Amino acid sequence: MHLSLADRTIIVTGGGSGIGKGVAAAVVASGGDVMLVGRNADRLAAARDEIAAQAPDGAGEVRYEPADVTHEDEVSAMVEAATAWHGRLNGVVHCAGGSETIGPITQVDSEAWRRTVDLNVNGSMYVLKHSAKEMVRTGGGSFVAISSIASSNTHRWFGAYGVSKAGIDHLVQLGADELGASRVRVNSIRPGLIRTDLVALVLDSPELSEDYRINTPLPRVGEVTDVAAAAVFLLSDAASWITGQVINVDGGQQLRRGPDYSSMLEPVFGADGLRGVTG
Secondary structure, eight states: OOOOOTTOEEEEETTTSHHHHHHHHHHHHTTOEEEEEESOHHHHHHHHHHHHHHOOTTOOOEEEEEOOTTSHHHHHHHHHHHHHHHTOOOEEEEOOOOOSOOSOGGGOOHHHHHHHHIIIIIHHHHHHHHHHHHHHHTTOEEEEEEOOGGGTSOOTTOTHHHHHHHHHHHHHHHHHHHHGGGTEEEEEEEEOSBOSGGGHHHHTOHHHHHHHHHTOSSSSOBOHHHHHHHHHHHHSGGGTTOOSOEEEESTTGGGSOOOOOHHHHHHHHHHHHHTTOOO
16 A cells, blocks of 8 residues: 655654654655644754755655744644645644653653643644644644553553653544544554654663563564554555554553563662652
């Protein structure tokens, strides 16, 4: 099946690196025009140049617009800029997210927790709110949020990350229910362990790598292209009857359990600390 995104304008947040950059490259290769969004203009410019240089014949164009998704006025402005490009907005892949918290919940930094929730939950709401307005205005579209397996399978000591990703999954279902009448589809993807610079520490750890291996039915690490392929599908007409879904791209890990990070964190917090003991 050829999934063409020709003549479509797609926003990709978090597009300067990792999954976001990979998704943007796949959208461009499928003929879509991509507006990369992120906080670091230099990183966005480098990603734009890399994607453009590798794009096949007949590919879409790529531009960038710096914006911090935790600032609603910046989100509104970047959606306006993306829409003005061709006078329409057809889709969004919202990859911007992250975490500032790790460690036992009894020792979590409350301000870091708040910033993580602001980024993952509030930032997602701002992007959906403002992009949905434009997609409704022009007859419909597709919004794809990048969630995490941490939203469904407990990742001990991950602080606000899994909690806030679970909030994204519910936001997607709420948006799908409300916006379906205007032909705006809203779905999310839950990646498992995906090979990016951010997980190099995990992949380099024999203990953690083995723990992921025994809890993942398919015998390999996920690649950015696995997530990108799912995103392109959800943006395309092939998924025109799919909305409100949370799709795991995790090699089947959701069937087993979340990872055990005690080998990494026990030297920092101690065995008692990991079970909530303080002082």
